[in-house]
Amino acid sequence: MPGDDHAMPVNPLSPAVFHILLALADRERHGYSIMQAVESDTGGALKLGPGTLYGCLKRMLSAGLVEECDERPDPELDDERRRYYRATDIGLRAARAEAARLAVAVSAAQARKLLPRNFQTATGRPG
Numbered sequence: 001m002p003g004d005d006h007a008m009p010v011n012p013l014s015p016a017v018f019h020i021l022l023a024l025a026d027r028e029r030h031g032y033s034i035m036q037a038v039e040s041d042t043g044g045a046l047k048l049g050p051g052t053l054y055g056c057l058k059r060m061l062s063a064g065l066v067e068e069c070d071e072r073p074d075p076e077l078d079d080e081r082r083r084y085y086r087a088t089d090i091g092l093r094a095a096r097a098e099a100a101r102l103a104v105a106v107s108a109a110q111a112r113k114l115l116p117r118n119f120q121t122a123t124g125r126p127g
Contacts, residue, residue: 013098016056019046021065021095024087028069031057031083057085065091 013021016038023029023037035048048056060066069084087095109115 011094011097012101013094014056015046016048016052017060017065018095018098020048020053020056020060021087021091021098024066024085025092025095028084028086030085034085060091063090064088065094 019038019041020034022041023034029037031053035053039047057066065088066085067088069086106115110117
């Protein structure tokens with residue numbers, strides 16, 4: 001953001017910010033659900049603690065990458081203290097750009113035989 005020294009740069013994204021956006025790409029989530037999704041998506045390689053998660057979310061809110069949701073998925077079954085977040089259009093564009101940047105890096109690593117072409121991640125998903 002021009003003129004805002006505290007604004008988060010859009011790209012490249014830190015691993016924590018990228019994975020938070022991935023967790024929010026398909027649905028709204030509360031903090032603990034985001035932490036679980038990040039751990040699952042990374043095969044346990046990235047575990048966000050509350051300080052890291054909420055520090056990132058605060059900066060991401062300020063940068064317009066995420067927003068807090070007013071509505072709750074099921075207010076009857078939910079703890080009213082939970083805050084839900086969703087990725088904004090800007091956040092989704094930033095995540096797509098970061099994913100493309102990482103795909104180029106993986107392709108370069110494969111071309112230099114650092115990774116095999118059929119590389120599988122720790123989660124067993126194609127890489």
